[in-house]
Amino acid sequence: MAGRGLHIGIEETEGGGMVRRTVLLSEDGARRRHRVVYEFEDPSGTAADRPMDGAVMAFLFHAMQRGLPVHVHGPVTRTALYNIDTLQGVWRRWRPDRYRTVEILPEAVIDRTAPKPGRRAIAAYSGGLDSTFTILRHRLLLPPERRHGVGALLMVHGFDVALDRPGDFERLVERTRSFRDLVGLDLRVVRTNSKELHLQNWQDSHAAELAACLHLYGAEFEFGLIGSTKPYDALVIPYGTTPIADHLLSGDGFSIVHDGAACSRTEKAAAVAAHPEAVRSLRVCWEGAEQFRNCGVCEKCMRTRMNFAAAGVAAPACFDGPLDPARIAGIPVRNEPQAAELRSIVDYARRHGVQGEWLERLKERVQVIHPGAIHTGTGHTGTGQPEPVPVRAMKAASASLRQAAGALLDAMELKQPLKRVRNRLRTRS
Structure with a gap:
């Protein structure tokens, strides 16, 4: 591949x-050129106010996987250039089989260090528990002197809700209205096809692609907040968003902040539970056919139900009906992070003296997934009879196979396309 390289350029138009x-995005010697579109409303910025920091970050993983130098046809800030170099080092250590360090060659390196008036922030918002908690923290929960001055929320159409589902996105916006009224913030929307092009591994790149959308508002805001997904004592490495690396998605004059990792997911649920408007607005599901609501029965919906149950809320208003303990035994656990999440719920409930049938079922499920993790009880079938060791072993082996299959699909970058096909089939049926 001597003499070859990738090229990143920008076209920008305004109207209405x-x-x-x-x-x-193009490559020397390749005929195909990718067009990655971002549509958004920006009341204060112009093309000159938007350097190409975010554009480079958005497709850095594609470049590292191709192993080609990147010619940037426009300016990159000095801080971003330094951070991108460090970020490449992080991922080269984490995934040496997938990524190589590449040279970033911008037309110009610029300095933009002057603080903006008010030092305001824009917060990424999906309707999920993590982003809801971060926004509540910085609008209502923290003392004023410890808050980031959040001035707007950013929701991306094309990430959690597919671009070909505009009706679902509109219904999601409406679903979250009561929460946005509670915190008194306007909603900014970016529509982009960056995820659906499948140019890179989404599990690795999703924070970088989100940061690229936040960078679009760098003329108006000084900080972009991304809610944490894992607490500091249970970090997943490698993973696309982490307090180890998210700050490296910053540039001159616009800093990405990874927020909330001092709290577990159940602790976040306990904080959110005090605000009914926030609970009603929550949308955590990514497997349901309707992308604006919670299916209530997938792994993440069931896990979130138990987060709230451990926090003392048996039937949070974001779900249709209360938690059914009988469903806990069938929760699919595809990887160790999901298993760790279930164990953390049991630990929280134990520390806070929570009891209930759902908790006993969860202990049984955790024992099957990871024998020895729970030291009380022997594991049961849900019928009151002890579960034979061979049955537990078979279930554990089945979980391992599902995890391996998921990892293979992820490596082949087929998981998201398969999910979209499945959702369309569900909708038609």
């Missing part, structure tokens, strides 16, 4: 109060 920013 909307900005259409197109990132042109």
Whole structure:
């Protein structure tokens, strides 16, 4: 591949109060050129206010996987260039079989260090528990002197809700209205096809692709907040979003902040539970056919139900009906992080003196997944009879096979396309 390289350029047009920013991604010697579109409303910025920091970060994983130098046809800030170099080092250590360090060659390196008036922040918001907690923290929960001055929320159409589901996205926006009214913040929307092009591994790149959307508002805000997914004592490495690396998605004049990792998911649920508007607005599901609501029975929905149950809320309003303990035994656990989440719920409930049938079922499920993790009880079938060791072993082996299959699909970058096909089939049926 001597002499070859990748090229990143920008086209930008404005009309009707909307900005259409197109990132042109091409490779020497290849005929195909990718057009990655971002459509958004920006009341304060112009093309000159948007350096190409975010554009480079958005497709850095594609470049590292190709192992080619990146020619950037536009300016990159000095801080971003330094951070991108460090970020590449992180991922080269984490996934040496997948990524190589590549040279970033911008047309110009610029300095933009002057603070913006008010030092305001824009917070990424999906309707999920993590982002809801982060926004509540910085609007209502923290003392004013410890808050980031969040001035707007950013929701991306094309990430959690597919671009070809505009109706679902509109219904999600409406679903979250009561929470946005509670915190008194306007919603900014970016529509992009960056995820659906499948140019890189989403599990690795999702924070970088989200940061690229936040960077679009760098002329107005000084910080972009990303809610944590794991607490400091249970970090998943490697993973696309982490307090270890998210700050490296910052540039001059616009800093990405990974927020909330001092709290577990159940602790976040306990804080959110005090605000009914926030609970009603929650949308945590990614497996359901309807992308604006919670299916209530997938792994993440069941796990979130138990987060709230451990926090003393048996039937949170974001779900249709209360938790059914009989479903806990069938929760699919595809990887160790999911297993760790279930164990953390048991630990929280034990520390807070919580009891209930659902908790006993969860202990049984954890014991099957990871024998010895729970030291009380022997594991049961859910019928009151002890579960034979061979049955537990078979279930554990089945979980391992599912995890391996999921990892294979992820490596082949087939998981998201298969999910979209499945959702369309569900919708038609």
